[in-house]
Amino acid sequence: MNFVSLMCIIGLAGFTIATEDNYVCEHETFHIKCAVGQMISVSSAVYGRQKSNVCTNGPNPQTNNCAAVNSLKLVQDQCEGRETCDIQASNGVFQDPCVGTFKYLEIVYSCKDYVCEHDTLHLECAVGQTISVSSALYGRQKSNVCTNGPNPQTNNCAAVNSLKLVQDQCEGHETCDIQASNGVFGDPCVGTFKYLEIEYSCEDAEIDDDSYVCEHETFQLKCAVGQTISVSSALYGRQTPNVCSTNGPIETNNCAAVDSLTRVQEQCEGKKHVTSRQAMVYLVIHV
Structure with a gap:
């Protein structure tokens, strides 16, 4: 998330997946569990x-x-x-590829968020992190997902623009809502009840060297001629350890004033030029 996000509006001012790589020894059971609202996606197994x-x-x-x-x-x-x-690492399940050798089962999988057609998928990262989408599919490629609709005509369809549309809408944001619908993605398989699955991670927000000021410094906001300031988010406090890290003591990286946005909007919103001196731990602005 950008701690303070600023847009200059032209005219009259008129917004887990964690991947696991694990193994169990022969005769043991491999247990895979995703959070509620997520499904298992296996990329490799040996x-x-x-x-x-x-x-x-x-x-x-x-x-x-x-x-x-x-x-x-x-x-x-x-x-x-x-x-x-749950799957057992045994010859009874997989047969014996090397008699006399003590074996193991290794599985690489991820947990993907998904919703059925007509539902809305909500993606969310922690404060100070942004969404990075690695894969997305709107369509149907599994028979056991979203079985509450009409019988599917196919299990092999996907909107070709799935990833791009999700990235365009969600990439770089702290939170994102996207609907699993033909209106958003088009209909890749008419008559089949579809679903939207997304794999994403939360990454620390990048902060440019010139996008923040430290406590006691002055921040100048300025838009071009014919543009005005529009503030969409703001944070007063500290939530990133590598910002203003040499200027003074740091006792926590998890504090924020609840009225940060309101105060910045009251001082800056709709103006063309603002010079503001704030007493804060740091202030981040993206223009």
Whole structure:
């Protein structure tokens, strides 16, 4: 989030996914769990042995180069699109790719946010962070997601502009709401009940060297001729450790005055030029 965000309006002034990489040893159960409103997306899976330093509590391995060829498909079939999943690392599930070798199951997966067609997906990051969208799909590619609508005609459709539309609307914002609808994405498969899935992360907001002032300094806001200041957000306090870090003592990086936005808007909104001296920990402005 930009701690203070400023736009110059032309004319009369007329806005988790965390990816897990884990393993369990042979005979153990791999438990995957996403938060409510998220679904599992498996990117890779290996049952066998490809590392010598994993699961060393069994008999000496005969090889470090074996993998069940159906590892990924079996895990995806059992876990993809679900909120939780348990899968056993055993020869009974995957068959035995290397007899006599103590094996393990390694799965790389992410938890994707999703909503069914006609619903709205809400993305949110913590204060001081912004949304970074890595993947998005509006359509249908899984049969076990959003089964509360009419029977799908296909499980292989996606709006080609899914990622771009979500990035255009959400990238760089602290929060974002986007509707899963044909009106937003177009209809990639007429007659099929669709869903919107998004994978995103929250990244620390970048702050330019000239976009803030420290306590006791003066901040000058200025728009070009024919433009006026419009303040959409403001923070008075400290929530980023690397801003104004050498100017004075820091006891916390989690404080903000609740009236930050109101005070800045009262002093600056609608004006062409403002020179403001504020007593604050720091003030960040993006023009």
